[in-house]
Amino acid sequence: MARGRGSGSTTPKRKKQPGTGWKAGLWRWTKRLVLLGVFVGFLGTIALFTSVYFAAQSMPSFSELRESQNAQTILVRARDGSEIVELGPSYGQWLEADEIPQVMKDAMVSVEDHRFYSHIGVDPMGLGRAVYNAFNEDRQVSATSTITQQLARNVFLNSNRTLDRKLREAVLAMALEWNFTKDEILELYLNKVYFGGGAYGIDSASRRFFSHPATELSLEEAAIIAGLVKAPSRYSPTADAEAAVSRANVVIGQMVRYGDLDPSVAREVELDSVNLREVEGQTSIRYFTDWALPQLDLLLTEETTEPIEVWTTLDVGMQRAATTAIQSNAPDGAQGAMVSMDRDGAVLALVGGTDYVTSNYNRATDALRQPGSSFKLFVYLAALEAGYTPEDLVQDVPVTINGWSPRNSGGSYAGQIDIRTAFAYSKNSVAAQLGNEVGFSNVASMARRFGITTAISTVPSMTLGSNEVRLIDMTRAFAAVSAGGNSVEPYGILRVTTASGEEIYRHREERSYRLVPDYVAAGITDLLQTAVATGTGRAAQIGRPVAGKTGTTNTNRDGYFVGFSSGITTGVWMGRDDNGRVAGLQGGTAPARAFAAFMRYAVRDRPVEEFDTELELPQWQLEPDEDYAGEEGDYYYYIDEQGNLVEPGRTSRPGDNGFDVQGERGGTSQDKPPPAASDEFLEEAIGRDIPREAPQQRRPSEDLRYEERF
Numbered sequence: 001m002a003r004g005r006g007s008g009s010t011t012p013k014r015k016k017q018p019g020t021g022w023k024a025g026l027w028r029w030t031k032r033l034v035l036l037g038v039f040v041g042f043l044g045t046i047a048l049f050t051s052v053y054f055a056a057q058s059m060p061s062f063s064e065l066r067e068s069q070n071a072q073t074i075l076v077r078a079r080d081g082s083e084i085v086e087l088g089p090s091y092g093q094w095l096e097a098d099e100i101p102q103v104m105k106d107a108m109v110s111v112e113d114h115r116f117y118s119h120i121g122v123d124p125m126g127l128g129r130a131v132y133n134a135f136n137e138d139r140q141v142s143a144t145s146t147i148t149q150q151l152a153r154n155v156f157l158n159s160n161r162t163l164d165r166k167l168r169e170a171v172l173a174m175a176l177e178w179n180f181t182k183d184e185i186l187e188l189y190l191n192k193v194y195f196g197g198g199a200y201g202i203d204s205a206s207r208r209f210f211s212h213p214a215t216e217l218s219l220e221e222a223a224i225i226a227g228l229v230k231a232p233s234r235y236s237p238t239a240d241a242e243a244a245v246s247r248a249n250v251v252i253g254q255m256v257r258y259g260d261l262d263p264s265v266a267r268e269v270e271l272d273s274v275n276l277r278e279v280e281g282q283t284s285i286r287y288f289t290d291w292a293l294p295q296l297d298l299l300l301t302e303e304t305t306e307p308i309e310v311w312t313t314l315d316v317g318m319q320r321a322a323t324t325a326i327q328s329n330a331p332d333g334a335q336g337a338m339v340s341m342d343r344d345g346a347v348l349a350l351v352g353g354t355d356y357v358t359s360n361y362n363r364a365t366d367a368l369r370q371p372g373s374s375f376k377l378f379v380y381l382a383a384l385e386a387g388y389t390p391e392d393l394v395q396d397v398p399v400t401i402n403g404w405s406p407r408n409s410g411g412s413y414a415g416q417i418d419i420r421t422a423f424a425y426s427k428n429s430v431a432a433q434l435g436n437e438v439g440f441s442n443v444a445s446m447a448r449r450f451g452i453t454t455a456i457s458t459v460p461s462m463t464l465g466s467n468e469v470r471l472i473d474m475t476r477a478f479a480a481v482s483a484g485g486n487s488v489e490p491y492g493i494l495r496v497t498t499a500s501g502e503e504i505y506r507h508r509e510e511r512s513y514r515l516v517p518d519y520v521a522a523g524i525t526d527l528l529q530t531a532v533a534t535g536t537g538r539a540a541q542i543g544r545p546v547a548g549k550t551g552t553t554n555t556n557r558d559g560y561f562v563g564f565s566s567g568i569t570t571g572v573w574m575g576r577d578d579n580g581r582v583a584g585l586q587g588g589t590a591p592a593r594a595f596a597a598f599m600r601y602a603v604r605d606r607p608v609e610e611f612d613t614e615l616e617l618p619q620w621q622l623e624p625d626e627d628y629a630g631e632e633g634d635y636y637y638y639i640d641e642q643g644n645l646v647e648p649g650r651t652s653r654p655g656d657n658g659f660d661v662q663g664e665r666g667g668t669s670q671d672k673p674p675p676a677a678s679d680e681f682l683e684e685a686i687g688r689d690i691p692r693e694a695p696q697q698r699r700p701s702e703d704l705r706y707e708e709r710f
Contacts, residue, residue, distance in 0.1 A: 056175040062184055065155060066094065066191075073307040076289055078316045079346075079494065084285050087293070088307075089194075092204030093213065097187040101217050104202060105186060106260035107226035111251045113147040114258045117182055121148040121173035148173040150229075151189045195225060196232025209237050209276060219265075220274050223248040223255075237276050245271045284323040287352035288314050291365045292492030299493060299505050307499040313346035313492050321601040322349040329574075329594040330354055334582045336574045336594065337363035339475040340602060343567040344509065345488045348602070350472075361577070368454060368468035369573060372551030372587060373426045373536075374560040375465030377477060377524065378447040380423055380431075382438045384523040385446070385516055390420040390530075394434070396427045401460045406432040409552075423527040424535030426550065428464055435463035449515050450477035451488070465551055465560075474562050475571030478548070481528070482564040484612070485521030486512045526613035532563060539592035542600050544608045550587030557581055561591035563599075566606040570595055 060068070073088035109116045115123055123146050145153065152172035176185055195205035205225050206214040217225070227247035228235050237244035248271050255261035292312055322338045330336035340349040352362035361367070380388075396414040398405065406428040413429060414421070422430035435443050440458040447456055452474070456467050472490060479488040489510040496505040516524075528547035531537045536550040540563055548563020557579055562571040572591040576582055 056178040059172075059175055059179055062180060062188075065188055068155065072304075074293065075307070075309045076293070077309060077311045078314045079312065079348075080316070081311065082316060084312075084314065084316060085289060087289065088198070089200045090198050090204045090208070091191070091200045092202075092207055094191050094201070095187070095203055095214060097183040099215060100187065100190055100202070101215065101222065103219050104190065104214065104217050104222040104225070106255055107219075107222045107251050108190065108229075109147070109186075110254040110258050110260050111226050112150070112229060114254070116147050116186070119146060119148075121152075121175075121177040122146060122170050145169070146173065147189050148176050148185055150193065151185060152176055154192055154194070155188075193229055194232060195228045196236045197238065210274070218274075219261075220248070220269055220271050223251040223269070223271070224274065227251045237274075241276065283319075284351045284353075284356055285314065285316075285319055286356045286360065287362050287364065288312070288319065288347070288350040288492065290352070290360065290362055291350060292347075295493060296496065296505075300496065302504070304498070304504070308504070309497050309499065311494040311496070313342075313348060313494060314350075315348045318349040318598070318602050319351070322351045322598050325594040325598040326351050326572075327354050329590045329597065331574065331582050331585055331590055334574050334576050334585065335359075335363055336572070336591075337367070337471050338570065338572050338594065338598065339364045339472045339490075340568060340570040340598065341475060341479055341488070341490055343479070343483055343488075343569075345476070345479065345490045346494075347490055347492045348568065349598070350492075359577075363573065363577075364471050366470070367573075368470060369558050369575060370465050370467070370553045371469050371474055371560050372465040372553045372558060373428070373431070374474060374549045374551030374562050374587065375447070375467070375469070376423065376426065376431045376463065377481070377528075377549055377562075378443050378450065378452075379435045379438075379463050380419070380527055381450070381516060381520060381524050382442045382446045383419070383434045384520045386438045386442075388419055388434070388523075390418065390423075390523055390526050392419050393417070394419060394422055394430050396422060396430050399429050399433055401432055401436050404432075404460045406461070406464060420527055420530050424530040424533075426531070426536050431463045432460060436460065447477070450480050452477065465553065471571050471573045474560070475569055478528075478562045478564055478571065479569035480515055481521060481524055482547075482567065482569050483512070485516040485518065486514055488512070522613050525611045528563065529611055529613065536588040537561065537563065537592055539588055540595045540599075542596050542603070544603065545611050546599070547611060548592075548595070550592060552586045552588075555581045556583065556585040559585040559589065559591045560587045561595045563595060565599055566603040566609045568599065568602050568606070570599060570602070 073086065075083060076085045076087065078084050113119075113123070115125065126146075149169050152169050152175075156172050157169055180188075191201040191203070194200055195202070195208075197205075197208050199205040199208040201214075202217070202225060203214040205228070206212060206217055206221065209224070210217075210221055224237055224244055224247075227244065227250065230247070234240070235244050235247045252261065252266050252269055252271075256263050256266045289312075292314075293310065296310070318340060322340060326336035326338055335353050336351070337353065338349065338351045339347065341347050350364050352364045352366075353359050363369075393416055396408070396417050398407075398413060408428050409426065414425075414427070417427070417430075419430075421427075440460065440462060443463060444456040444458050452469055454467065454469050454473070456462065459466070476488055476490050479490075480486060487510075491507060491510075493505070494507050495503060497503050525547050528549055529545060531550070532540050532546045532548050537546075537548050540546055540548050540561060542565065544565060546563055546565040548561060551560030551562075552558070558573065558575040559582070560571075560573055562569070564570070572594050574582070574585060574591050574594075
């Protein structure tokens, strides 16, 4: 019986074709990725080559790069034309490649880029090592740029740490290598790299730190300079000698490691023996330039990067006198500031602290401090404008205003006194009453009118200087009084020229406008003069007429004195930066003494000027109101300060000036106004005695509550 074809048999296995399976697929994709990578790399190489080529073609020549500067140099001159300071970069003398000491080249290459002579502008080995270390340590890639990359960044780019900037830096570095030799690149680098302290290039750094040219650099000095590139401020030998020496030891070690220095020579290096140049303390002139020079951004209509010369209003002698006055009179542990300006607003001296090197914070222009009683200037200006005169009587007694009870210094009260005496002895009770009567908002408005730019809160205590102000603003306000009540705008720059002498800016005199009437300016000058002659400001006397006001805050945190004489106005502040108490500090002590010490020098060559304090009062103060004095006065309607209608028949009404004029129903005449000038002045003018009349007494507003104390 025949066996069937498929009976007892198995189907033969099909033979697997080569190139199939997952291994083959992996192999195919690997080859494809490799080919793609090669292709992309090829395209990238072409793109890189093209970029480098065009960058090299458009790059400035060696001579053009040599002449280029990285920043603007500003030469600042005093008002007499003398040079006072040069700001901006200092480049020193350019050294050719063969003039640069070999030890300087070796030190720089060893610590910054030891493969400098072998790479093409970028260091693939260094970059690869940085990537490997970052991967192993799980951190960002931090590769040190080559010397060529640093040169490209310093000359063409900024220091932003972005991928785009790093890529452009690499392209420009290779373009530099394309165009120039290694010696030329190193020459450019060593003459342009920044070493701190305003010094660009090794010659400037050598002169800055060692007082000699870079051609005379020793091994130790070269190591210190080379170590500065990594962090100029941190390793500056004049700022931290220990850190500079530590960094220089690293440089010496790198030089030994890469064969640029014999180990036996390295062991004899004595970095501690290097003679550093003694750094002269930066004078207080920098306080003035820090305030004045930023104004160039507004004054110059066209931006320029070429060197410029700036003529300022600064008087070098006065600046020196101001610095000495502050340093000599500021209490221990306290700071001091001073601003002095001429009658037109020209700032003659400006001191922002006792030592610019220790602290460059400008307390004269930036600090906000309470002026104390010197702020009463605006209270009394408002009162004089409202109709008060220096002879008017007021009550110096304890008083409460809206729950606030001001207290006189020493706790004593004089009772009935005149305005002049109240101001001279800085009576807080009287100032508070006057401020309340004329209106706190009017006092604030007066302060704003005279140039106070800071916020002013119209609470009752503002009359005693509780609002914070800037010293330069207070000085400006007093200068306006000195100018007869006309506005004054402080300025510090007279003109600006380019290095070639082309004038690109000249100060134009600001248009002055009247802030208060003549009689108000004369009245406040009378008060200010009395405050120095017989009041709290006696320490500010200098042997010629002086007008001014003291100011002291609670617990002696701030001391103020601002005053003027012979057309020069000077403001002084003293206190602690932490707003702590200063024992014995009062406006009439150290600040007034500093004022006097400075002003004796400042006005020495100026003629003595007597103040105009003659009060030529306007007609509305000299003549009675006929309508109100008769029966018809019963039908006089008016509006009070709050805008409310006041009916006829009230016992008082505000005059045009806003203060209460006493009168009664039935037509009794109002009190006779005071004379336009003092009795003493009139007697001298007419040559005989005149009858004495009781001075007019002002009645405080009804919302004041007196607390009689016996």
